[in-house]
Amino acid sequence: MPVDVKAAVVGDMDKAPVGGLSPREGGVLSRDEILK
Incomplete structure (x- = not known):
């Protein structure tokens, strides 16, 4: 799993914006779409 997606999953989206x-x-x- 890419680091940016993993960070988003744990809620650290300020450091790793998605999309x-x-x-x-x-x-x-955007995160929800990626997790589908």
Whole structure:
């Protein structure tokens, strides 16, 4: 699993934004799509 995705799973999205989005700009939604 890529480090950025792993970090997102543990909630450390400020250090590892997913899909180029910050957690406040939809990073959570991007993470959910990746986990599917």
